Amino acid sequence: MSLMLPSESPSARSLVGVADDLFAALRGESAALPRATSVVLVLIDGLGAIGLRAHAGHARALTAGMGKKDVAVSVFPSTTAAALTSTLTGAWPGEHGLVGYRVLDRSRDVLVNQLTGWEAEGVDPATWQSMPTVFERARAEDRPAFAVGVAAYESSGFTRATLRGAEFVAAGTPAERVETAFDLAERHPGSLVYCYLPEADKAGHRHGVASLAWVSALEEIDRALSRTAPSGVGVLVTSDHGMVDVPAHRQVVLEAEHLHGVHAIGGEPRMLHVYLDPGVDVAQASARWSEDLAGLADVGTREDAIAAGLFGPTVTEAAASRIGDLLVVARGNGAVYDGTAADQRGRGMVGQHGGLTPEERQVPLLRFGAFAR
Known part of the structure; x- marks a missing residue:
C-alpha cells in the first residue's frame, strides 16, 4: 500500500513558511502579516488546532477571535524533531534531515535519538543538521536573535542543531518565559525572539489530551499569553504538532x-x-x-x-x-x-503523535500584538 498525504486546501499554510513570514513582517514586505518593529514566535509544543478548539473554554486568551483560517499544517512525520526544525529553519524534513524521532545513521549503524541522543550517540549537530536557522539568518541581517526556553535544554545537541545563532535565555514558568520574550523584543528593536513552551506536550504524553493534567497545562499557558504584547511587537503563536490518545x-x-x-x-x-x-x-x-x-x-x-x-x-x-x-x-x-x-x-x-491524522497535523497559527487583526 502506498503512503499518500491526506487532501488539504491549496491555501493551507505550512509551518515551513512561518520563518519567511516573520522576516517579511520585519521588513514590511509581508502579504500575510502587518509590519512589526520586532517579532516573537511562541511555540506551544503538542497543541493541535482541533484539541485547542475542543477546549476553548480553558484557553480564552488563545481562542478569542480564532477563525477557521487560523491554522497551519505540520510536516511529516508530525513529531517534534522534524516539525520544530522545519519551523526554525524554513526547510522541509527532506532538506534538514531530521526525518523522525529515532533514525538510523547507516554509516555507523547506530540508531540516533534526534531529541536527546546527540551526545551519547556521537552526532555533530552542525553537520547532521546543516540548514541555516532563522537565528543565523537574523544575525546575517544584523538583527538581534534570542531563544527563551527551559534551562535544562540550553546546551543540548538538539538546541545546537536548531537554535544556532540565538542568544539562549532561560526562564522558569510559562508566564516568566513569555514575559522575558516580550521584554527582549521591546528592548531590542528589529529582533527575532523565540519562546518555547513544552508543558502541554509533556502532560499529553503522560496523561493524555483532555486529561486534568493536560487541561491544567493549557490553562497555565493561556494565562501566560493573556498579557498584552509591547507596542509594535508582532506575536505569532503556533505549535509543532497535535496529539491523539492511544488506549x-x-x-x-x-x-x-x-x-x-x-x-x-x-x-x-x-x-x-x-x-x-x-x-x-x-x-x-x-x-x-x-x-x-x-x-x-x-x-x-x-x-x-x-x-x-x-x-x-x-x-x-x-x-x-x-x-x-x-x-x-x-x-x-x-x-x-x-x-x-x-x-x-x-x-x-x-x-x-507522528502520523497523518488532522488531530496531529493541524496546528494553531494565532496572531497577537502588532499582528492582531
Missing part, C-alpha cells in the same frame, strides 16, 4: 515472527521507520507488512514516501539515507510497537 486496546505489538528480515526499527509508535537487513526484497517485505497490519496501519516504501512528497519537494541524499526502507503509519488512534525491544517504556505513553 491500551489500540496498541499493536509486533513479536519476533513479524520482524523477520528487520535490522532495526526507528521512528516512533505512530510512524515507524523500518530498516531491513541487507538483501531483503523491499517490495516483498512491504507486501507482507501490509498484510500483517491490514486495517491497522498503512505501509509504504522509502521510494513511495519520497515520490508522494511526504518529506517535502526535495530530499537530500543524507536525509534519504535516514528514512526507513519501510514506513508504517498507524491508522486512527492506534500505535505499533516492537515487542522484542528491551525498553518498553514507550507503551506507557497515552498521548502520541
Whole structure:
C-alpha cells in the first residue's frame, strides 16, 4: 500500500513558511502579516488546532477571535524533531534531515535519538543538521536573535542543531518565559525572539489530551499569553504538532515472527521507520507488512514516501539515507510497537503523535500584538 498525504486546501499554510513570514513582517514586505518593529514566535509544543478548539473554554486568551483560517499544517512525520526544525529553519524534513524521532545513521549503524541522543550517540549537530536557522539568518541581517526556553535544554545537541545563532535565555514558568520574550523584543528593536513552551506536550504524553493534567497545562499557558504584547511587537503563536490518545486496546505489538528480515526499527509508535537487513526484497517485505497490519496501519516504501512528497519537494541524499526502507503509519488512534525491544517504556505513553491524522497535523497559527487583526 502506498503512503499518500491526506487532501488539504491549496491555501493551507505550512509551518515551513512561518520563518519567511516573520522576516517579511520585519521588513514590511509581508502579504500575510502587518509590519512589526520586532517579532516573537511562541511555540506551544503538542497543541493541535482541533484539541485547542475542543477546549476553548480553558484557553480564552488563545481562542478569542480564532477563525477557521487560523491554522497551519505540520510536516511529516508530525513529531517534534522534524516539525520544530522545519519551523526554525524554513526547510522541509527532506532538506534538514531530521526525518523522525529515532533514525538510523547507516554509516555507523547506530540508531540516533534526534531529541536527546546527540551526545551519547556521537552526532555533530552542525553537520547532521546543516540548514541555516532563522537565528543565523537574523544575525546575517544584523538583527538581534534570542531563544527563551527551559534551562535544562540550553546546551543540548538538539538546541545546537536548531537554535544556532540565538542568544539562549532561560526562564522558569510559562508566564516568566513569555514575559522575558516580550521584554527582549521591546528592548531590542528589529529582533527575532523565540519562546518555547513544552508543558502541554509533556502532560499529553503522560496523561493524555483532555486529561486534568493536560487541561491544567493549557490553562497555565493561556494565562501566560493573556498579557498584552509591547507596542509594535508582532506575536505569532503556533505549535509543532497535535496529539491523539492511544488506549491500551489500540496498541499493536509486533513479536519476533513479524520482524523477520528487520535490522532495526526507528521512528516512533505512530510512524515507524523500518530498516531491513541487507538483501531483503523491499517490495516483498512491504507486501507482507501490509498484510500483517491490514486495517491497522498503512505501509509504504522509502521510494513511495519520497515520490508522494511526504518529506517535502526535495530530499537530500543524507536525509534519504535516514528514512526507513519501510514506513508504517498507524491508522486512527492506534500505535505499533516492537515487542522484542528491551525498553518498553514507550507503551506507557497515552498521548502520541507522528502520523497523518488532522488531530496531529493541524496546528494553531494565532496572531497577537502588532499582528492582531
